[in-house]
Amino acid sequence: MGKNLSMIQLMELDACTHCAMCSSHCSVAIAFEGIPNINILPSEKVASIKALASGNPLTEQEIRGLQEGVYLCTNCYRCTVVCPVGINLQNLWNRVRELLIQRGIPELSVLSPLSFYRGLMKAEAAQGDYEKPLTQAREAISSQCDLMKKKDEVLHLTPVDEKFKSGLDLSSQAKNFSICFGCQTCTTVCPVVRHYENPQEVLGLLPHQIMHAAGLGLKDLAIGSNMLWDCLTCYQCQEQCPRGVPVTDVLYELKNSAIKYTKEKI
Numbered sequence: 001m002g003k004n005l006s007m008i009q010l011m012e013l014d015a016c017t018h019c020a021m022c023s024s025h026c027s028v029a030i031a032f033e034g035i036p037n038i039n040i041l042p043s044e045k046v047a048s049i050k051a052l053a054s055g056n057p058l059t060e061q062e063i064r065g066l067q068e069g070v071y072l073c074t075n076c077y078r079c080t081v082v083c084p085v086g087i088n089l090q091n092l093w094n095r096v097r098e099l100l101i102q103r104g105i106p107e108l109s110v111l112s113p114l115s116f117y118r119g120l121m122k123a124e125a126a127q128g129d130y131e132k133p134l135t136q137a138r139e140a141i142s143s144q145c146d147l148m149k150k151k152d153e154v155l156h157l158t159p160v161d162e163k164f165k166s167g168l169d170l171s172s173q174a175k176n177f178s179i180c181f182g183c184q185t186c187t188t189v190c191p192v193v194r195h196y197e198n199p200q201e202v203l204g205l206l207p208h209q210i211m212h213a214a215g216l217g218l219k220d221l222a223i224g225s226n227m228l229w230d231c232l233t234c235y236q237c238q239e240q241c242p243r244g245v246p247v248t249d250v251l252y253e254l255k256n257s258a259i260k261y262t263k264e265k266i
């Protein structure tokens, strides 16, 4: 892969100190709790790409893990902004997406409803392969369940829509959370989040993380957050979302789903 990266990108890989600042700010790092693939974390993606670029062959499973990692990324740029050595991580993820697709490794691309599909627009990528990206993502992830230590806790990865629909019972309007691109505006403007010094400790997943967990179909994560119960229904998050995600409505519906789910379990 080394010869397919630009000279600047190779130098950037060398400059990485593995400080993990990028991972601590990553919008999708929370998914690592449900999907134990270390390549979800940007600092670990860099390590894998570095190994590939320096000619160390990765196993098929490691490559699949890397591909899943670059596709679960939402292109939010947070990692690039905080990297103390100035690595343009966003460009790196996009380039690796393209290279993996072009090399056909693995056969089934791991796509996320939260990914922007740079790479898929390349002329050499057969459009027919990507008709149902979400279904393909779930199938690809579920097919590597042997990678996942907590297989049973990775919920509803396939078949996607039906299980998620019946499991969470969201309205079609609320289901447009999948257009969320992880900018975190909803969390930033939330008065409940602002009220706490360490909101995650008290609230569990914060609004943007709940949208992301919902988008991935990680039901337990999506409905298990205290945030659902502390939400004031003030609609500030929904009004400010640059993507038009009905954040408050989604939280409200998830709360109802949590109640229903709990009743069914009793």
Ligand code: SF4
Binding pocket: 015, 016, 017, 018, 019, 020, 021, 022, 023, 042, 043, 046, 082, 083, 084, 085, 086, 087, 089
């Ligand atoms: S923040 Fe930059 S230097 Fe630190 S691990 Fe991430 S890519 Fe490497």
Ligand code: SF4
Binding pocket: 022, 025, 026, 027, 028, 029, 041, 042, 072, 073, 074, 075, 076, 077, 078, 079, 080, 089, 090, 182
């Ligand atoms: S762009 Fe955002 S989601 Fe992607 S690795 Fe960086 S911080 Fe994580």
Ligand code: SF4
Binding pocket: 179, 180, 181, 182, 183, 184, 185, 186, 187, 207, 208, 211, 240, 241, 242, 243, 244, 245, 247
């Ligand atoms: S403000 Fe909207 S796009 Fe940004 S993280 Fe929240 S739901 Fe997603």
Ligand code: SF4
Binding pocket: 186, 189, 190, 191, 192, 193, 207, 230, 231, 232, 233, 234, 235, 236, 237, 238, 247, 248, 251
């Ligand atoms: S509606 Fe709930 S989550 Fe959204 S800003 Fe208000 S309190 Fe926060």
